[in-house]
Amino acid sequence: MINLGVCEAIFSSLKSLRVLDLHGKGLHIVLSSICKLKHLRYLDLSWNYQIEKLPDSITRLPNLHTLRLSYCNGLKELPRGITKLVNLRHRYNDGCENLTYMPRGLGQLTGLQTLSKFVVHFDSAPKDGGRLSELNRLYSIRLGELKISELRHGEDVAKDANLKKNEHLQVLRLRWSTKNVDAQDEKASEGLEPLPNLKKLYIDYYGGVRVPMWLLSLANLIHLSLGNCRKLKYLQPSSRLRSLKSLYLNCPDEMEYVSDCSDNNDFSSSSSSALIEFFPSLEVIRLQWCPNLKGWWRTSDSSLLPSFPRLSNLTIRESLC
Incomplete structure (x- = not known):
């Protein structure tokens, strides 16, 4: 000092x-x-x-x-x-x-x-x-x-x-x-x-x-x-956030699905894979x-599953800290 x-x-x-x-x-x-x-x-x-x-x-x-x-x-x-x-x-x-x-x-x-x-x-x-x-x-x-x-x-x-x-x-x-x-x-x-x-x-x-x-x-x-976005119901289809x-x-509080993909517009209809690469760079959730x-998304096709190829850390807490 x-x-x-x-x-x-x-x-x-x-x-x-x-x-x-x-x-x-x-x-x-x-x-x-x-x-x-x-x-x-x-x-x-x-x-x-x-x-x-x-x-x-x-x-x-x-x-x-x-x-x-x-x-x-x-x-x-x-x-x-x-x-x-x-x-x-x-x-x-x-x-x-x-x-x-x-x-x-x-x-x-x-x-x-x-x-x-x-x-x-x-x-x-x-x-x-x-x-x-x-x-x-x-x-x-x-x-x-x-x-x-x-x-x-x-x-x-x-x-x-x-x-x-x-x-x-x-x-x-x-x-x-x-x-x-x-x-x-x-x-x-x-x-x-x-x-x-x-x-x-x-x-x-x-x-x-x-x-x-x-x-x-x-x-x-x-x-x-x-944080504390209590009226938020979902995120728009976010496949464009490829760097996230x-x-x-x-x-x-009101969110039922992280992403609303009910119309599947973000996905190619010709895709033969049931796994959709949602956030290709995502490491932490x-x-x-x-x-x-x-669930993660609301979709009309239950066979479509989100894929996170780089995810290494998933934390879910059911109560406030």
Whole structure:
């Protein structure tokens, strides 16, 4: 653990410092006197679990080019004057699981190229919290992960999302509010469609009967997790998800079949084999609390059986953990 007095000495005596690496030093606060380092270009505060807030003075570093905050798990918010960091190009905040919102004005940093995670928390964020529309102004951004929390059921957010604009998005987390879950979300969720190169998709508290249709276009998806989607009845025929390696289903109370293949449209009528290669890359299936589950699919031909050639891990839990 680094002594805060040492940090103060650095800020006072090395005012021409360009690079400051304090990652994993056990810091619980960042001294406001950091603003003395006017020439600082690179600041690494990652892996300091106890930092909850950054001082507003950090926005008075006009030459800051890179800010690393990865795995600062205690971090709850970012400085609201972030628009002052006009030269910021890279900000890494992956692993900051307690961040509840992004500050407003992030979209003004048009030179920003790297942003590991963008968190939107619609209901509890302050009025000056950033919304999804901030992303529409960041043309050169490489956003690796996007988490949207507290989506309101039945409301169309397409005008703000425009996720197809970000070709670098690898991980998408969509979490609806736990309130008013009776509303149908199928149509509203269409505006959240990402590009097909998405790798991981997490959907929680979604109120639709079926998953969004755009999910079937995610040809490169390797992980799909559906949690507490209690009205979900089935997944559409998903033979197009040929890259999927892991599938997690948690608490789909009304689901009777994982896939609705009653019309067999996904399968060739000329096939002579009774075994259908359903998910050719699937290695892991986890099913938890699926009280009405009757089988993998509903099909008019009982001789057709699903085949999972690479499945190595199947977990079924009949109760909540």
